[in-house]
Amino acid sequence: MNNGLLFQGFEWELPADSKHWERLTGAVPQLKDIGVSGIWLPPAYKGTSVFDTGYSAYDLYDIGEFEQKDTVATKYGTADELQTLIDTLHEHGMRAYADVVLNHKAGADETEKFMAVPVDPDNRSEELSEAREIEGWTKFTYPGRGDQYSSFKWNFNHFTAIDFDQASGESGIYRILGDNKGFAVAVDPEYGNYDYLMHADVDTAHPDVREELFSWGEWYLKRFGFDGIRLDAVKHIDEPFMREFIEQMRARVNEDIYAVGEYWTSDVERMRQYLDSMQFHMQLFDVALHFNFQRAGMEGEAFDLRTIFDNTLVKANPLNVVTFVDNHDSQPGQALESFVDDWFKPLAYALILLRHDGYPCLFYGDYYGIEGGEGKEDLLNHLLYARKEKAYGPEEDYFFDENAIAFVRKGDMEVPHSGLVCVLSNGAENGTYIALGADRAGQTWIDMTGNRGEELTLDEEGGADFLVNGGSVSVWVEKVE
Numbered sequence: 001m002n003n004g005l006l007f008q009g010f011e012w013e014l015p016a017d018s019k020h021w022e023r024l025t026g027a028v029p030q031l032k033d034i035g036v037s038g039i040w041l042p043p044a045y046k047g048t049s050v051f052d053t054g055y056s057a058y059d060l061y062d063i064g065e066f067e068q069k070d071t072v073a074t075k076y077g078t079a080d081e082l083q084t085l086i087d088t089l090h091e092h093g094m095r096a097y098a099d100v101v102l103n104h105k106a107g108a109d110e111t112e113k114f115m116a117v118p119v120d121p122d123n124r125s126e127e128l129s130e131a132r133e134i135e136g137w138t139k140f141t142y143p144g145r146g147d148q149y150s151s152f153k154w155n156f157n158h159f160t161a162i163d164f165d166q167a168s169g170e171s172g173i174y175r176i177l178g179d180n181k182g183f184a185v186a187v188d189p190e191y192g193n194y195d196y197l198m199h200a201d202v203d204t205a206h207p208d209v210r211e212e213l214f215s216w217g218e219w220y221l222k223r224f225g226f227d228g229i230r231l232d233a234v235k236h237i238d239e240p241f242m243r244e245f246i247e248q249m250r251a252r253v254n255e256d257i258y259a260v261g262e263y264w265t266s267d268v269e270r271m272r273q274y275l276d277s278m279q280f281h282m283q284l285f286d287v288a289l290h291f292n293f294q295r296a297g298m299e300g301e302a303f304d305l306r307t308i309f310d311n312t313l314v315k316a317n318p319l320n321v322v323t324f325v326d327n328h329d330s331q332p333g334q335a336l337e338s339f340v341d342d343w344f345k346p347l348a349y350a351l352i353l354l355r356h357d358g359y360p361c362l363f364y365g366d367y368y369g370i371e372g373g374e375g376k377e378d379l380l381n382h383l384l385y386a387r388k389e390k391a392y393g394p395e396e397d398y399f400f401d402e403n404a405i406a407f408v409r410k411g412d413m414e415v416p417h418s419g420l421v422c423v424l425s426n427g428a429e430n431g432t433y434i435a436l437g438a439d440r441a442g443q444t445w446i447d448m449t450g451n452r453g454e455e456l457t458l459d460e461e462g463g464a465d466f467l468v469n470g471g472s473v474s475v476w477v478e479k480v481e
């Protein structure tokens with residue numbers, strides 16, 4: 001029995017040296033050692049250039065294998081190097097999850113002319129003027145790949161909207177006209193209808209598009225042996241289509257294919273509705289908890305720590321949630337920048353790694369650093385080992401002060417010497433008496449983080465005053481000689 005741990009294997013500012021699959025392959029033994037059970041890899045297909053993170057997807061079938069966009073390799077490497085990485089992960093008993101970008105395509109090969117109507121970006125149901133002919137970048141012919149793996153070529157009929165008219169040089173949101181065409185209805189309601197996010201928006205209602213994406217997913221997951229998928233930008237994708245995509249992957253590839261979606265909102269009710277519409281066949285990232293962490297970091301002592309899990313998905317739906325502290329979108333300089341303050345990072349990680357609920361995700365940028373900067377490897381290793389070796393058994397909360405909380409994991413017989421007391425403070429030094437039970441009487445306990453240096457001898461009730469420094473976290477565990 002082992003606690004699972006997801007690792008997000010990239011950050012936004014990685015060097016575009018096409019060496020990342022190699023770097024990650026080298027890191028596999030270390031990641032195994034700190035308890036990682038699954039790794040979420042960045043979008044592996046060709047984007048608009050070698051600098052593209054993969055989220056501006058150009059050709060889903062070019063995994064660094066064809067001379068397209070002036071490069072064979074992607075930002076991260078080649079198809080062969082990706083295969084080596086995934087094989088290495090499997091040899092270590094770890095799983096590989098594919099980042100799946102279905103919402104849009106970027107970097108079309110040619111323009112074409114078609115009828116479209118400009119809509120109000122703030123209310124997409126509002127047409128700004130008469131329909132007119134525009135010239136859009138919507139033809140994807142893939143001259144570098146040809147028909148290998150798929151002969152499907154994209155044109156304007158396969159998209160709902162684009163953001164640029166080449167003929168007039170004007171930007172905007174142009175909804176493409178045609179039979180049965182229009183924005184998907186079952187999407188996020190922001191801006192009247194949030195189907196359109198960026199680039200050429202894929203029309204998932206088109207029968208040829210649906211079949212092409214299903215067969216691509218089958219090809220991609222089978223070819224590399226992926227164990228699961230991370231679905232990008234799901235709030236902009238028709239919900240019934242998304243559900244069917246997951247069902248198709250489980251039917252065509254493997255019934256155990258894992259799925260987690262990125263629905264960027266702190267509105268827990270909206271996330272619950274989405275999970276309901278997905279029939280709970282997937283998990284969502286707990287964006288609401290991330291924002292609580294960000295607020296706690298900014299507000300310091302003014303934040304009531306007892307409310308840290310209020311209005312979060314992990315509280316409302318503990319079975320369908322991936323908890324995280326930060327990711328490639330929330331890191332500094334990105335569109336959704338909302339980075340958690342440095343001082344609060346260890347507290348936030350303790351709150352996702354050591355508790356019972358949620359599948360926690362460790363961010364590459366937090367662990368190895370961003371843009372070559374210093375990571376928090378040494379600091380986080382204590383907490384990661386605590387998750388791997390100690391965070392087992394029933395949980396009890398002691399939210400005893402607005403500036404200090406504690407929780408207990410009682411331990412599990414199957415994991416010798418497991419169990420812990422985690423204490424966190426966002427104010428001054430603090431602590432509370434907790435009795436762990438007479439069976440622990442006389443045990444010596446130490447703070448695994450090293451933040452507190454003293455040893456505690458548990459009294460006849462197995463109790464002690466468990467302390468924490470100001471603005472800090474301590475993880476008290478049984479001292480094992």
Ligand code: CA
Nearest residue numbers: 195196201236
């Ligand atoms: Ca869309």
